[in-house]
Amino acid sequence: MSEPNPSSDPVAPAAGPGAGDDSGLTRVVDAGRRFPKPVATANLPVSRASTVLFDSLAHAESAGQAAARGERHATTYGTAGTPTTMALMDALAEVEAPGHDCRAALMPSGLSAITTALFTYLSPGDHMLVADSVYGPMRAFCDGMLSRYGVRTEYYDPLVGAGIDALIRPETRVVYLESPGSYTFEIQDVPAICAAARARGVLTMIDNAWGSPAFARPFDWGVDVSILPLTKYWGGHSDLLMGAVVVREPLWLPLWTAVRQLGVCVGGDDAWLVLRGLRTVEVRMRAHQQAALRVANWLAQRPEVASVLHPALESHPQHALWKRDFSGASGLFSFELRSDAFGSDGQARGLAALCEGRRHFGIGYSWGGFESLIMPAQIGKLRTVRPWRGGPLVRVHIGLEDPAALIADLAEGFDAMRNAVESPPTD
Numbered sequence: 001m002s003e004p005n006p007s008s009d010p011v012a013p014a015a016g017p018g019a020g021d022d023s024g025l026t027r028v029v030d031a032g033r034r035f036p037k038p039v040a041t042a043n044l045p046v047s048r049a050s051t052v053l054f055d056s057l058a059h060a061e062s063a064g065q066a067a068a069r070g071e072r073h074a075t076t077y078g079t080a081g082t083p084t085t086m087a088l089m090d091a092l093a094e095v096e097a098p099g100h101d102c103r104a105a106l107m108p109s110g111l112s113a114i115t116t117a118l119f120t121y122l123s124p125g126d127h128m129l130v131a132d133s134v135y136g137p138m139r140a141f142c143d144g145m146l147s148r149y150g151v152r153t154e155y156y157d158p159l160v161g162a163g164i165d166a167l168i169r170p171e172t173r174v175v176y177l178e179s180p181g182s183y184t185f186e187i188q189d190v191p192a193i194c195a196a197a198r199a200r201g202v203l204t205m206i207d208n209a210w211g212s213p214a215f216a217r218p219f220d221w222g223v224d225v226s227i228l229p230l231t232k233y234w235g236g237h238s239d240l241l242m243g244a245v246v247v248r249e250p251l252w253l254p255l256w257t258a259v260r261q262l263g264v265c266v267g268g269d270d271a272w273l274v275l276r277g278l279r280t281v282e283v284r285m286r287a288h289q290q291a292a293l294r295v296a297n298w299l300a301q302r303p304e305v306a307s308v309l310h311p312a313l314e315s316h317p318q319h320a321l322w323k324r325d326f327s328g329a330s331g332l333f334s335f336e337l338r339s340d341a342f343g344s345d346g347q348a349r350g351l352a353a354l355c356e357g358r359r360h361f362g363i364g365y366s367w368g369g370f371e372s373l374i375m376p377a378q379i380g381k382l383r384t385v386r387p388w389r390g391g392p393l394v395r396v397h398i399g400l401e402d403p404a405a406l407i408a409d410l411a412e413g414f415d416a417m418r419n420a421v422e423s424p425p426t427d
């Protein structure tokens with residue numbers, strides 16, 4: 001088969017002018033498409049494409065075969081990749097897995113990255129072990145759709161460590177981790193879990209939203225698949241949704257095949273925004289870390305607060321594991337309020353007063369953007385192995401505002417909470 005000729009221009013006319021070339025219809029289709037030479041710019045241009053053009057039928061066929069084999073940068077159509085999405089795929093593998101031979105695929109949200117990875121590597125009859133502290137919608141997917149497709153999910157205590165071995169069965173195919181856990185911030189002994197799973201031929205997947213890309217290197221810990229909600233710190237500006245699955249090279253072809261069969265893909269504009277976010281993500285995450293630690297230390301001194309669930313505080317029960325495995329802490333953590341701060345019936349009123357009307361903290365479910373957020377945690381039904389037995393939990397994301405302003409805002413929130421509890425409505 002003849003190789004494509006990269007110097008030829010697939011948009012160029014095959015011959016001289018022909019009938020109808022001068023019509024307005026033709027002109028609006030052709031005008032401006034033959035820009036003579038790309039101009040070098042510091043940031044990559046965004047490419048938006050469904051159609052990919054070839055300079056010959058042989059080129060189209062060879063590109064199709066290369067794309068089916070999962071070769072890097074091979075594409076036949078926008079769903080398989082454009083220069084912008086392929087640049088992001090390369091960048092993610094390089095940044096998430098330095099020193100490891102890994103590949104990355106893109107999905108339209110973090111949740112779709114989770115579901116695509118699970119559909120790829122699980123089959124009916126398989127058993128999966130999932131950390132009890134996972135992100136809620138992941139749990140809903142396991143208990144709903146995956147269960148209908150014949151996959152059994154068993155939740156495990158996130159503090160199980162090497163004890164995971166005792167839970168592995170002949171039909172166990174995947175151990176799914178998230179560290180720290182959603183809302184309760186347990187740090188798992190990921191290397192011990194991965195070593196036990198590998199010894200039994202079981203795949204490990206981790207949701208690496210909290211520590212990636214600045215502070216966590218899951219492939220050094222031994223995981224096989226890292227799931228990245230790029231919506232969070234990678235994008236960093238609360239203006240896009242995207243996810244990625246990063247896998248060791250031997251796992252790439254099944255993932256890529258699933259992505260193409262499912263038609264999962266992202267647009268060039270959003271991929272370009274993630275590439276732009278990537279340029280500043282280390283600096284942003286270090287700023288989030290610094291501000292969050294200041295707020296966390298302040299919260300730990302408050303009389304209304306029973307504990308602060310932040311892995312970088314020495315008071316955190318798995319602080320030693322965090323110190324061993326992570327190189328920093330992002331801006332997301334929770335604090336537990338003292339149950340007796342609310343009297344017998346003031347909890348809902350008090351929490352509303354604490355969260356509503358803040359100057360700098362929005363009420364919102366996401367995190368990882370430039371802005372601060374606050375949200376009470378509703379985890380009652382989301383824990384079956386390790387139920388939360390403490391007081392009311394509130395999760396905060398510390399943004400890039402001045403931490404002094406955030407502390408003053410929370411102090412006002414505590415005043416409002418106390419007033420709401422002490423003076424209930426009179427109707």
Ligand SMILES: Cc1ncc(COP(=O)(O)O)c(C=O)c1O
Nearest residue numbers: 109110111135207209229231242
């Ligand atoms: C830990 C974690 N994983 C995955 C997701 C899903 O990401 P997305 O919002 O892009 O679907 C979230 C979203 O909040 C999350 O907190």
